[in-house]
Amino acid sequence: MNRVAIPKREWDERLIHLLSSFDVFAPVENEFSSDYLKLDEEAISHIVYNKPKPVTPLKNFFLPVKENVTIEGIPTKPVAIIGTPNCDVMALLFLDQIYLDNEYPDPAYGKRRENSTLLSTDCLSIQEHCHCTSYGIEPKGNESSDISLALIEDQVILSVFSKKGEKFIEAMGIYVTLTPEKSLLDRLHELQENVKEQLLERNKGLPDYKQTGKLVSTAADPIWEKYASDCVSCGACSAICPTCSCFLLIDKPGFEKIRQLDTCQYPGFERVAGGEDALHALSERFRNRYMCKYVWKPQKYEQKACTGCGRCIETCIGQINKNELFIELSN
């Protein structure tokens, strides 16, 4: 790993130059939150650094909500995604297991993945529902991204992990000899540790990922019925979840197919010919999402199917809080 520090002003200038060869996305603050924007010169000064998750999960860069998967049209201009928190990078590794499996690697997903450089960010503050540490995920960038990035004391510190990361640094014209001062790294370390402690403190009492599976699989029907009674099957929890990636293929004339993101929270997801539907009852669908994330996917895949990003809690119009559910289950 290579570490580089450059002054923020210079970083901004170099980003401007990069725009001619890369499509660059980064979170920009809006009235209520921050979300990814395709950068132009103007937007560069509005990028937010060191903040927890943008509204849009990272998955949407690789799995658009709707796309024609029978025509070849993946753009070839390289993409750089700046400011992704580690929880979302871990979610992407989870999706890689499904979309880049040995048997049927997905062509569009694979091309986009190849084409993108990921610059993760260290979270140096927390949001109300963040609970990554409860699930063993650190709130700072690591070698799962190409570069991790933090802005402190007007210096951008870049830790370069991969070949792709090196190429990106080269394209920016940054000299790898610009090693950060030790005092700066110590300060960063201190901030990182502080955030970790805040997260642990806030989520005290929340069962960890080793316990969640057992709790979900042994929970009795009444608890699912109780929580599901506030659910309206809108599917927002899945749409916004960085690891939910189920879809439906929709046929169009000319033997074309549209892949549209779907969710087990919608009626009919498992309906078979003749009308049988194992997930007909809303409480069954509600329970299914938990079984999927905490019981079945962990039996099948190595990466975690819930990163503790908290988006599903923030988005739910029924104000269903899965952490409250887990605390109730563990009591």
Next chain:
Amino acid sequence: MKTNGNLYKPLKSELIKVIDESPLIKTFVLVPEQDFSFATGQFIEVTIDGMGEAPFTPSSSPLKSDQLEVTVMKTGYVTDHMHTMKPGDKMGIRGPFGRGYPLENFHDKEVLILGGGCGFAPIRSLLYNLIAIADKLRKVTLCYGSKTPEDCVYKPYIQELRDTPKFEVLRSVDQPDENWTERVGVVTVLLDEVTMDISNSIAVVCGPPVMMKFGTLRLLEMGYPENDIYLSMEKNMSCGLGKCGHCMMGKYLVCKDGPVFTYDEVKDQPHIWN
């Protein structure tokens, strides 16, 4: 063989013949633009242009790659439309997908096959394959049930099977007519008649969920070990590629980890009989 390079793009195929099997079941003979091979028990996704897609297990011989057949029960949106199609029309196919029957496990065994309704389609492809390897098998007993004599599919083929050494066919219907001379009752009644050397036998079950359930329970009662009972599972499916999540059955994705499983593999998973 993978479909056309792009996993989602169907291979165009011409419908050259439609065979009426019963009032609700037709067999469609397709000639794909390129050779297309599959292993018995694997399935394909059939696209009706602009309308939809549905999974079917080919009913033709897996030893043939220039044409293939699917036997389809009319039951809803896509299948109703298929039943209106005529020779010369085009369909799309993707696949083959999933794990089929592990035929090497059948060697030196007596094979008991329990099928009902449209479950006969995949079984026919299996039977073609078993005939080809008959010298390696002890015997094959097919127990096949349908609602009425009219619903019995592949009538000429049944006679052919009965004339094949080592193969035996027992049939039952729920509602007989005056010409029916074979058994009456649900398909499991046939199991009272079979004589199998169970310690040297494997069983295959394929059919509607209720039949699969009661068939399997009866086989367990007869003493078949859980890992010698092969089931072909049916779930809602979209991609066939282990990605869309529709066919999830507990820790399995039926399209990729199945559709053929042993009872032992699936018995602890949820909703196995729907």
